[in-house]
Amino acid sequence: MLEDEPEGKKVTAAADLTRDQQTRERENWTRTLAALAESRDKRLFAELFSHFGPRIKAYIIRLGMPVASAEELTQEAMLSVWRKAHMFNASKASASTWIYTLARNLCIDRMRREKAVEYELPEDEADPDNRHQGEHAVLEKRMKAAIATLPEAQAQVLFLSYYEGKSHSEIAEQLGIPLGSVKSRLRLAFDKLKQHWEAH
Structure with a gap:
């Protein structure tokens, strides 16, 4: 980039680069999940678990669940990823959107089962990767x-x-x-x- 290029263009270019990186990363995880659905390769699942596990836990805590419950639900969510990978359709959703939706649904089910104090769950919780x-x-x-x-x-x-x-x-x-x-x-x-x- 030229040194005399306006600062605004540099900032815009940097933002575009960041968005491009996020898009590539999202597409990469979507391909990984799609490959898991076909191959049932435990190595691919380990990669998904390593990346999404901590993020899902933090997401569940933000939804209002206690840490202990968040840990359990994270394990359940990732186990659901393994069990339901064959149901994933990359043309309908990215891997992150699909996985976060699984986690959110598990949270709602847990809250209903426990008949706990009602939590304020937003109707359309944004995908944390896109915030x-x-x-x-x-x-x-x-x-x-x-x-x-x-x-x-x-x-x-x-x-x-x-x-x-x-x-x-x-x-x-x-x-x-x-x-x-x-x-x-x-x-x-x-x-x-x-x-x-x-x-x-």
Whole structure:
């Protein structure tokens, strides 16, 4: 790009490049899921699980589910991907849209079964892969500010669970603490975060 090119064009070009990268990545995962549907290749499923697992967990938490339930539902959602891959139609939806829809439906089913307090689930939850980066940045900033108010032990397990997508048992092993301690710290952390978000 020429150095004397207007700044606006550079920004537009960068945005176009980012969109192109996102499109290519979305198409790549769609091809991977379509290939899994045909081959039942466990290696392909492992790739999908590694990519979508942490994202699905964060998505489910955003829908209002507790962390423990989010972990269970993430496992169920990814298991559904394996079982129902043959039903995936790449001409109707991208892999991410299809997988997030599976996860959302599982959330709704769980809420109905448990007859829990009604959660506010948006009718058409946007595909997290397609959300505007500015929205992510604002949420990320608010979340980090909220986590900064937590005691270090609670913030640590929350970070490992929410940002790194680790299971309770993996966190317990990494920190060298009992599994029960991980769960209680996460429960306390989310209670405090809820109070923090309601107050701001």
